[in-house]
Amino acid sequence: MIFFVLRRSFFAIVLLLIVSAFTFVIFSALPSDPAALTCGKNCRPEVIESNRERLGYDRPLVEQYGAYMKGIFAGRTYGEEGSSIHCSAPSLGYSYDRHECVTTLIASTLPVTASIALGAFVLWMVIGVGLGTLAALKRGRWQDRVATAFSVIGVSLPTFFLGLIFIMVFVIWTGLLPFPRYTGLTENPVEWFMSLLLPWFVLAIISAATYVRMTRNGILEVMNEEFVRLGIAKGLPRRRLIVTYVLRAALVPIVTIAGLDFAFLLGGALVTESIFNLPGLGKLTLAAVINSDLPILVATTMVSAVFIVVANTVVDILYGYLDPRVRVK
Amino acid sequence: MTLLSVRDLRVTFGTADGDVHAVKGVSFDVSPGETVAIVGESGSGKSVTANSLLRLNFGADVRTSGQVLLEGRDILAMSDEEVRHVRGREVAMIFQDPLTALNPFYSVGRQIGEAYAVHHPEASKKELREIALDSLHKVGIPEPGKRIDQHPHEFSGGMRQRIVIAIALVNSPKILIADEPTTALDVTVQAQILELIAAMQAEHGSAVILITHDLGVVAEITERVMVMYAGRVVESAAVADAFVTPTHPYTRGLLKSVKSLDSVRHERLESIPGIPPSLINLPSGCPFHPRCAHADSLAGRCSTEVPELRRVGPGSSACHLPDERLLNLLGGAHER
Numbered sequence: 001m002i003f004f005v006l007r008r009s010f011f012a013i014v015l016l017l018i019v020s021a022f023t024f025v026i027f028s029a030l031p032s033d034p035a036a037l038t039c040g041k042n043c044r045p046e047v048i049e050s051n052r053e054r055l056g057y058d059r060p061l062v063e064q065y066g067a068y069m070k071g072i073f074a075g076r077t078y079g080e081e082g083s084s085i086h087c088s089a090p091s092l093g094y095s096y097d098r099h100e101c102v103t104t105l106i107a108s109t110l111p112v113t114a115s116i117a118l119g120a121f122v123l124w125m126v127i128g129v130g131l132g133t134l135a136a137l138k139r140g141r142w143q144d145r146v147a148t149a150f151s152v153i154g155v156s157l158p159t160f161f162l163g164l165i166f167i168m169v170f171v172i173w174t175g176l177l178p179f180p181r182y183t184g185l186t187e188n189p190v191e192w193f194m195s196l197l198l199p200w201f202v203l204a205i206i207s208a209a210t211y212v213r214m215t216r217n218g219i220l221e222v223m224n225e226e227f228v229r230l231g232i233a234k235g236l237p238r239r240r241l242i243v244t245y246v247l248r249a250a251l252v253p254i255v256t257i258a259g260l261d262f263a264f265l266l267g268g269a270l271v272t273e274s275i276f277n278l279p280g281l282g283k284l285t286l287a288a289v290i291n292s293d294l295p296i297l298v299a300t301t302m303v304s305a306v307f308i309v310v311a312n313t314v315v316d317i318l319y320g321y322l323d324p325r326v327r328v329k
Numbered sequence: 330m331t332l333l334s335v336r337d338l339r340v341t342f343g344t345a346d347g348d349v350h351a352v353k354g355v356s357f358d359v360s361p362g363e364t365v366a367i368v369g370e371s372g373s374g375k376s377v378t379a380n381s382l383l384r385l386n387f388g389a390d391v392r393t394s395g396q397v398l399l400e401g402r403d404i405l406a407m408s409d410e411e412v413r414h415v416r417g418r419e420v421a422m423i424f425q426d427p428l429t430a431l432n433p434f435y436s437v438g439r440q441i442g443e444a445y446a447v448h449h450p451e452a453s454k455k456e457l458r459e460i461a462l463d464s465l466h467k468v469g470i471p472e473p474g475k476r477i478d479q480h481p482h483e484f485s486g487g488m489r490q491r492i493v494i495a496i497a498l499v500n501s502p503k504i505l506i507a508d509e510p511t512t513a514l515d516v517t518v519q520a521q522i523l524e525l526i527a528a529m530q531a532e533h534g535s536a537v538i539l540i541t542h543d544l545g546v547v548a549e550i551t552e553r554v555m556v557m558y559a560g561r562v563v564e565s566a567a568v569a570d571a572f573v574t575p576t577h578p579y580t581r582g583l584l585k586s587v588k589s590l591d592s593v594r595h596e597r598l599e600s601i602p603g604i605p606p607s608l609i610n611l612p613s614g615c616p617f618h619p620r621c622a623h624a625d626s627l628a629g630r631c632s633t634e635v636p637e638l639r640r641v642g643p644g645s646s647a648c649h650l651p652d653e654r655l656l657n658l659l660g661g662a663h664e665r
Contacts, residue, residue, distance in 0.1 A: 139389075226429035226430045227432040227433070229424070230422075230424060230430045230431070230496070232385060232416065233383060234447055234496065235417035235447045249432075323433070323434070324433065324482070325433055325480070325482045
């Protein structure tokens with residue numbers, strides 16, 4: 001098992017190196033000149049050139065990549081003595097647009113995005129798996145129809161539409177909730193909770209829709225398995241049979257997908273964060289896209305990739321625990 | 330004394346294409362310790378009959394009528410909770426495919442222990458482990474101490490069927506239903522499993538109801554055989570009688586379509602003409618009449634009237650042919 005974990009981790013690191021190289025190459029190949037973007041429209045060429053040199057964009061690509069990777073582990077100083085800017089490790093570059101180290105920017109968004117992702121994840125798993133289980137157990141009855149309808153609506157609703165409707169209904173019409181303004185958990189837990197309630201539900205409803213269907217179908221499939229029949233023939237009580245036989249088997253693939261979906265959400269919920277004005281990774285990314293802030297885009301892409309790769313590895317390892325058939329000796 | 334008495338069992342599955350009459354009025358008795366075989370082709374209703382004994386027919390629209398009396402108590406009339414106490418404790422079941430019958434997520438020891446614990450909630454963990462170890466040992470799993478914590482996928486098909494048998498017998502049931510217990514196994518393993526079932530039966534004193542399409546299996550371990558066709562019992566007799574002097578034309582065809590080792594080398598293997606009938610649109614009258622060579626000799630009676638199971642010679646047969654013709658159908662010339 002330890003060998004398996006080590007091997008998977010090794011491959012994860014290799015994969016991240018490849019991803020980082022790709023990201024770097026793709027963003028360098030973009031037509032926009034990162035140096036030109038460092039100052040406004042009516043910029044003198046000398047300033048552009050001096051900034052180019054300062055930020056290292058005049059070097060060959062391989063050297064730039066090397067400097068970038070080194071920065072992640074050792075920190076990086078831009079420019080000469082006197083007018084230099086230092087970003088300490090792990091440095092993911094410097095945003096000229098915002099005059100700040102990218103790492104600092106991303107670090108400030110992570111608690112927000114993590115709060116959104118975690119709450120939405122818990123909520124969607126509860127709604128998705130709960131409704132899916134209910135639908136499967138009450139197959140063909142009204143509970144099943146309601147769950148199926150919910151799932152169809154959830155899948156077809158665009159995030160921005162549901163988000164705007166929520167704001168209209170809960171904030172503008174009924175005034176049940178204040179207009180969302182993000183507050184840190186440590187500052188004021190109640191306000192933190194209130195400000196995230198709507199985005200949690202928006203994300204949860206849209207993601208849960210898929211999980212309702214997956215859970216329902218998974219359970220119905222497992223119920224036809226011969227081992228479940230043997231469980232019934234043993235005389236197991238229904239509740240125990242459903243929990244220890246049916247759900248146990250049906251949830252294995254769902255856990256796998258949930259892990260990846262969660263990681264994806266950690267990379268930032270672009271639309272939801274923008275609608276609810278949450279200063280998370282998604283909003284940072286969106287702003288960077290609009291402003292062509294390449295250093296931030298490279299960094300957020302890589303951070304998202306890290307989340308996905310790490311989640312993949314964790315899910316792979318977890319799978320070994322969940323399903324004895326893939327357990328490695 | 331009868332242990333199990335099935336009276337006019339009927340099972341119908343409602344489907345989009347119409348009602349499937351899987352079992353149409355089956356009655357039989359089983360005495361304690363007896364071994365009975367139910368034989369028939371696929372779709373003859375033998376498995377549905379077996380599943381009905383524990384109410385294991387599932388589906389959106391299953392209609393069951395008749396009685397399944399276990400020591401006088403009607404299983405079909407019991408509450409779900411009452412049936413649960415019969416399942417695995419008084420009547421246990423061995424399934425056809427051992428590769429899918431065991432829960433892949435739990436160790437075999439846990440699954441055997443669980444079968445006991447369901448009906449003995451007072452048993453401690455230590456006791457359950459002892460029982461599982463003992464069961465594994467009895468069904469011939471080598472090194473049970475090591476194997477007890479392994480999962481089903483770590484066992485071969487034959488070994489898994491032994492574990493399924495261990496689960497079925499852990500509560501010493503009065504009746505053991507074996508639904509094609511050797512069909513999914515290698516030929517070399519089949520005999521071992523049959524021997525094991527026979528040995529376990531001797532030890533626990535259980536009655537065995539063996540569902541099979543394999544006449545060789547029937548000859549090997551059973552005393553009495555019921556032949557089913559299109560949801561009905563067409564012949565019921567002691568194995569010796571049924572094999573030597575089958576009365577029903579269907580049984581006769583079934584026996585002729587089996588090749589025995591001493592049959593003449595280039596002799597043509599006979600088969601029953603036609604295919605088993607659709608259970609949605611059964612033929613009128615005797616369901617076997619479209620395939621029966623004797624149907625024309627009774628002036629249309631076979632296509633209009635369903636023959637009842639009646640005493641013919643030492644056994645029973647459901648055929649309109651007169652007794653003497655049924656008994657002389659083979660002229661005693663069947664070479665088996």
